[in-house]
Amino acid sequence: MNPAAAEVLRVMGAHRSIRKFASTPVPDEHVRIAVAAAQRAATSSWIQAYALLQVEDPTTRRQLVPLVGDQPQVAEAGAFFVVLGDTRRHRLLAERAGAPYANNLEVFLLAVIDASLFAQNLALAFEAQGYGICYIGGLRNELAAVDRLLALPYGVYPLYGLTVGVPAEDPLPRPRLPVEGVWFKDRYPTDAELLAEVAKHDVEARAHYAGRGLVNRDWSGATWRKFRAPMRPDIARYYAEKGASFE
Numbered sequence: 067m068n069p070a071a072a073e074v075l076r077v078m079g080a081h082r083s084i085r086k087f088a089s090t091p092v093p094d095e096h097v098r099i100a101v102a103a104a105q106r107a108a109t110s111s112w113i114q115a116y117a118l119l120q121v122e123d124p125t126t127r128r129q130l131v132p133l134v135g136d137q138p139q140v141a142e143a144g145a146f147f148v149v150l151g152d153t154r155r156h157r158l159l160a161e162r163a164g165a166p167y168a169n170n171l172e173v174f175l176l177a178v179i180d181a182s183l184f185a186q187n188l189a190l191a192f193e194a195q196g197y198g199i200c201y202i203g204g205l206r207n208e209l210a211a212v213d214r215l216l217a218l219p220y221g222v223y224p225l226y227g228l229t230v231g232v233p234a235e236d237p238l239p240r241p242r243l244p245v246e247g248v249w250f251k252d253r254y255p256t257d258a259e260l261l262a263e264v265a266k267h268d269v270e271a272r273a274h275y276a277g278r279g280l281v282n283r284d285w286s287g288a289t290w291r292k293f294r295a296p297m298r299p300d301i302a303r304y305y306a307e308k309g310a311s312f313e
Contacts, residue, residue, distance in 0.1 A: 085237075103191035117152040119147065149184070199228060205224060205227040223309075
């Protein structure tokens with residue numbers, strides 16, 4: 067393996083979610099490098115249906131903390147961003163051309179997928195520069211309040227946050243499912259085969275939890291408990307009000 071490939075794989079394999087950060091700001095130069103690298107992500111038909119909002123105002127960042135599940139790193143990290151699915155540009159171009167804008171579920175999915183590919187490139191680019199990151203899915207806890215605070219226009223969809231900064235902790239990486247648990251050939255596995263791979267993952271997960279002082283925990287239990295009740299049931303209505311169609 068050539069050294070460049072080995073270094074990329076090393077950075078990818080070293081990922082951990084960092085939730086405690088030094089107060090050191092992330093310079094604009096480093097942000098620009100990361101954003102430019104993130105823009106090289108694949109984008110469906112070159113539509114580039116994403117945007118990145120950096121929230122710099124300290125008051126706004128403090129106000130976001132209770133809206134995202136009381137995660138203090140949103141205010142404390144060197145930088146905080148909101149990843150946006152962005153259809154605003156496309157709507158304006160259609161309006162300027164006097165053309166219809168055919169809005170449907172596929173249009174919303176394109177924005178979500180484009181933004182997520184962009185975001186993962188962005189995270190990797192920050193990590194390659196030595197920063198830690200953590201995605202903030204809690205941004206969707208109170209979307210309407212987040213929307214009002216950030217004054218987002220119609221056709222722009224906040225999807226999740228991203229904290230970035232100099233790590234102030236050194237957590238162990240969480241194990242992942244075995245490769246065979248997610249990589250299949252020619253057919254999807256039987257339920258028994260699928261659960262066999264999950265059982266292997268639970269062995270690693272129990273050891274990971276034990277290392278953190280948590281006993282009798284595994285991935286299976288944490289996962290089925292997460293889906294016992296509907297999560298964020300109001301987000302469909304919010305996104306529809308912002309211009310998304312689910313037809």
